[in-house]
Each structure stands twice: as C-alpha cells, then as structure tokens.
Amino acid sequence: xxxxxxxxxxxxxxxxxxxxxxxxxxxxxxxxxxxxxxxxxxxxxxxxxxxxxxxxxxxxxxxxxxxxxxxxxxxxxxxxxxxxxxxxxxxxxxxxxxxxxxxxxxxx
Amino acid sequence: xxxxxxxxxxxxxxxxxxxxxxxxxxxxxxxxxxxxxxxxxxxxxxxxxxxxxxxxxxxxxxxxxxxxxxxxxxxxxxxxxxxxxxxxxxxxxxxxxxxxxxxxxxxxxxxxxxxxxxxxxxxxxxxxxxxxxxxxxxxxxxxxxxxxxxxxxxxxxxxxxxxxxxxxx
Numbered sequence: 001x002x003x004x005x006x007x008x009x010x011x012x013x014x015x016x017x018x019x020x021x022x023x024x025x026x027x028x029x030x031x032x033x034x035x036x037x038x039x040x041x042x043x044x045x046x047x048x049x050x051x052x053x054x055x056x057x058x059x060x061x062x063x064x065x066x067x068x069x070x071x072x073x074x075x076x077x078x079x080x081x082x083x084x085x086x087x088x089x090x091x092x093x094x095x096x097x098x099x100x101x102x103x104x105x106x107x108x
Numbered sequence: 109x110x111x112x113x114x115x116x117x118x119x120x121x122x123x124x125x126x127x128x129x130x131x132x133x134x135x136x137x138x139x140x141x142x143x144x145x146x147x148x149x150x151x152x153x154x155x156x157x158x159x160x161x162x163x164x165x166x167x168x169x170x171x172x173x174x175x176x177x178x179x180x181x182x183x184x185x186x187x188x189x190x191x192x193x194x195x196x197x198x199x200x201x202x203x204x205x206x207x208x209x210x211x212x213x214x215x216x217x218x219x220x221x222x223x224x225x226x227x228x229x230x231x232x233x234x235x236x237x238x239x240x241x242x243x244x245x246x247x248x249x250x251x252x253x254x255x256x257x258x259x260x261x262x263x264x265x266x267x268x269x270x271x272x273x274x275x276x277x
Contacts, residue, residue, distance in 0.1 A: 018194060025197035034206050036235045037193060037251040044230055045190040067135045081229030081236070088237035088249060103207035103253060 004060055008053045015050030022046060030099045032091045036084055043080045048073055121160040126152040170276035178270050185231050185266070193232040196252055207253040208237070211246045211260065215268060220275040221246070227267050234259075 025038025051069040058066035120126065133148035134140060196204070215221060221243060225236040228248050238247040250259065 018190065021194045021197055025193075028197070028200065029204075031206075033208075033235070033237075033249045034204065034251055036249070037232055038197065040229065040232045040235065044186050044232065048186075064138070067138065071132065071136055077230060078226075081226035084229045084235050085225065085237065088235055092238055092247075099204075099206060101205060103205065104209065 004056065008056050011049045011053030011056070015046050015048070015053065017046075018042065018049065019046035031102075032096050033088065033098050033102075036088060040080070040084060043076060047076060117157070117160065119157070120153070122156045122163070125156050129155055171274050174270060174274050178267075178274065181266065181270075182227060182230065189232050193251060196233075204251065205253050207250045207256070209248055209250055209253075209256065209259065211248060211263065213244055213246055213268075214264075215272055215275070216243065217275050218243075220271045224267055224271055228263065 019042040022038045022040070022042030026035050029035045029038060051073055055066055055069035058069075129152040130145075130148045133151055134144060137144045213221060213224075215224065221239065225239065225246060225248075228234045228236040228246070233251045234248050236246055236248040239245070240247075253259065
C-alpha cells in the first residue's frame with residue numbers, strides 16, 4: 001500500500017511538473033508557432049500522468065475499476081491535435097511573424 | 109476546395125458508432141440506470157444523425173492488430189519527446205532552431221492522413237499546421253530542428269509506413 005501511495009504521488013507530481021514546464025514554454029518562447037509546443041506537452045504527458053495517478057487511486061482505494069480516466073485521456077488525445085492544428089492554421093493564414101531564424105518559412 | 113456530395117439523410121447512418129456512443133455514455137456515468145440508458149440511446153441516435161454530412165468516406169481497416177502496436181509506439185514516443193522538449197524549454201529560447209517542414213505524403217486516404225497529422229501534433233516538438241489542397245503535402249512546424257533528413261525518415265518509418273499497412277492504401 002505504501003508503494004502504491006508513493007507511486008500515485010509520484011505520478012501526480014510528475015504530471016504537475018510537466019504541466020508547469022509546458023506553461024513556462026508558453027510564456028517564454030518567442031513566437032506563436034513555437035509557443036504551440038508548450039501546451040502540447042502539458043496536455044499529453046502532463047495530464048496523462050495526472051490521470052494515471054487518479055486511475056490508480058480510484059481503482060485501488062475505492063470500489064470498482066475507474067474507467068473515466070482512460071476515457072478522458074482518449075478524448076484529450078483526439079481533440080488536442082485538432083485545436084493545435086487550427087491555431088497553427090489560423091496563424092499561417094494571418095501571416096503572423098515567426099522568429100527570424102526559422103527555416104523554410106512557408107510564405108516566402 | 110472539393111465540394112462534398114450531399115447524400116440523402118439516413119435515419120441511422122452509423123450503427124456501430126451509435127453502439128460505441130451508448131457504451132461510452134454508460135461507462136462515463138458508471139451506471140446502468142434506466143434514465144442513463146434512455147439518455148444514452150437518445151445521444152447515440154442524435155449525434156451520428158446530425159453529424160452525418162461531415163463524415164469522411166468509410167475507411168477499411170486491414171490489420172486491426174497493428175493498431176495496438178502503433179498506439180504503443182506512439183505512447184512511448186510521446187513520453188520520450190516530452191522529456192526532450194521539456195529540457196529544451198528549460199534551457200531557454202536562445203539555442204532554438206525552429207523550422208517549417210513540407211512533408212510529401214504518400215498515403216492518400218483522408219482518415220489515414222488525419223491520423224498522421226494528429227500523431228505529428230501529439231508528439232511534442234512537431235505541430236502539423238497545414239495540408240495542401242491536393243492532399244499531397246503536409247506542412248508542420250518543428251520546435252528545434254537538428255537533422256531534417258533524419259526527421260523525415262523517422263516520420264516515414266515510424267508513422268506513415270505503419271499507417272499505410274493498417275489502412276492498406
């Protein structure tokens with residue numbers, strides 16, 4: 001039980017840490033295209049690790065297997081790329097500037 | 109832009125999807141109560157019915173078992189590249205070499221392309237941005253480009269090739 005509690009906490013802390021790093025990326029990276037990469041992390045591995053911790057807790061400390069976490073992960077993995085894609089597409093359409101050292105700028 | 113053909117509306121356009129929605133609804137509520145079954149049945153009819161003009165052409169899966177190995181590889185890749193990009197962010201923006209990459213597609217099936225684009229967006233470090241009108245080129249943005257040829261061959265071997273086999277296109 002102690003091992004289980006430790007691993008659950010570990011998953012929660014790692015998830016929170018990755019989400020934090022993703023947010024730092026969002027704040028610190030130079031242009032919209034690179035900033036898109038920050039939240040991508042927070043929403044995949046960050047939330048994934050948090051949800052796995054939640055899955056372990058509700059499966060072993062309450063009655064019954066908890067399925068909701070698996071479903072949330074699935075929804076997240078289906079929707080996150082679409083929103084990232086739409087933001088990138090909108091930015092391209094408006095011709096938003098990217099940092100000067102970007103290779104292969106598509107509109108040139 | 110290609111105009112989509114308007115099919116006459118069917119009453120139950122995707123029966124398997126309807127069953128999937130019902131099961132999903134009951135799993136989310138973790139209950140088999142009568143009210144949830146009724147509500148689930150309602151949703152399982154309304155959602156496929158009202159969204160049927162947006163559906164792509166039906167796809168055929170040829171190697172369903174390969175999906176599992178594809179998903180496993182994707183999970184491992186997401187975890188691995190997450191760490192790489194996290195380190196990159198913490199180091200700061202100075203040493204970054206962002207780039208756009210125009211990737212020629214060899215798969216043609218709409219659904220397979222969607223999966224490939226989503227895969228590229230899910231693995232941190234790359235976000236797919238645009239697909240050309242003839243559906244032959246995918247444009248994506250890379251946070252830090254080290255070796256362009258390496259990246260291209262990685263995407264081809266790790267994702268595109270398996271997807272080709274799964275959808276047989």
